[in-house]
Amino acid sequence: MTASAGPAVARDINTAAVLEVLQSDGPLSQAELVRRTGLARPTVAAIARTLLHHGVAEAAGPDPRSTTGRPGILIAFRPACAVAAVVRLLPHGIDARLVDAGGRTHGTVTVANPEVAATTLPLVAALLRDLADEQHLDRPTSVSLLLAGRLDPVTQCVVGSALDPGPVPLDDVEAALSAPVTVLNPTASAALGVARTGLHRDALVVFVDHGVGVGVVSGGRVLQGATGAVGEVGHSRVTDSDRRCECGRIGCLETVTAGWYIRSRAAELLGADAAGVATAGATVAQLHDLHHPGVDALLDEAAERLGLATSWLVNTLNPASVLLGGTPFVAGAHRFRDVFAGAVRAHSLPSHAEGLLIDLADPTADLDGATAAALDRLTVLGGVPVRRPTGAAARVPQA
Ligand SMILES: [Zn+2]
The missing domain is CATH 3.30.420.40 (ATPase, nucleotide binding domain)
Known part of the structure; x- marks a missing residue:
């Protein structure tokens, strides 16, 4: 661990806190971000600059509540800052869709699935590339792969799937799709x-x-x-x-x-x-x-x-x-x-x-689950999660 790891972790945590507030309540002024996150004004100012510079957030007009001096601007989360993909390998086809960091679907495509398993991953990679270009979005940086089959947690291989009758290392799947991949069966x-x-x-x-x-x-x-x-x-x-x-x-x-x-x-x-x-x-x-x-x-x-x-x-x-x-x-x-x-x-x-x-x-429960899994692993700025890593249980109301 380098000497700077501590501050970097703190910065990422603070950035995630600002992102969360911006996504749930934005657009917001910097003053409002300070109030809602409890972070220091210079910290929020630095984070806002970084978010705006990297296109994770965007200016959303003057702050109507500014009353004195130079009017501040409102800052809005920019959902297109990161893109996830959900891919379903169906019995007779491939269905793929892109989802922005705000959870909105942009473009879906369904193609007949050639039965030649070895060509499936390159085909999926090409589909995602074309879909991103068509939608003027960045390439997906997190993929949920829905298939009949499973990821063996011990060997980290996808087994019993249409990709290949034999085990396929998850590393190979991720290399083929150039993104972290979450493997899920539809159930x-x-x-x-x-x-x-x-x-x-x-x-x-x-x-x-x-x-x-x-x-x-x-x-x-x-x-x-x-x-x-x-x-x-x-x-x-x-x-x-x-x-x-x-x-x-x-x-x-x-x-x-x-x-x-x-x-x-x-x-x-x-x-x-x-x-x-x-x-x-x-x-x-x-x-x-x-x-x-x-x-x-x-x-x-x-x-x-x-x-x-x-x-x-x-x-x-x-x-x-x-x-x-x-x-x-x-x-x-x-x-x-x-x-x-x-x-x-x-x-x-x-x-x-x-x-x-x-x-x-x-x-849409199967798609909703796969989308949530893909968004959970979506990051910006080299590792800040777009969504806070809260477990599903934390959000379930107690009876
Ligand atoms: Zn059976």
């Missing part, structure tokens, strides 16, 4: 999105999309597990299915509840005429709207089975809320939710079912 990301709303301190997020998983919010924090693989309930066995799962095993819960199963079975039931409707990314609500008795029975059965599986977790983890979905797949699927909720309540202990909130999750 964990949806749970993080739910946790960050501050509304759910103890919740199960029953993620249903192409696959099925359960994220656990406990005490306001998202459970990670020993190997970063919490939530794979979709690959627990049910005893009465002999279908082959996408994971290669027989009779997983996904073979009776997952989006991939629902869509393919609905296509079979609807026959050739309407197969396009069912197979081209239909949502549960759209399938219900077909008013096809066979499809309705399929959806009811899937919801019932998912509710039964969830009841085991309700009894085990004693959540206050169970939130279903997390992506557009079950958005607005009220009948599916009601059948699911009925099964959860019927099969859980009465003491655990009583007072339990069961509802649809926000359909």
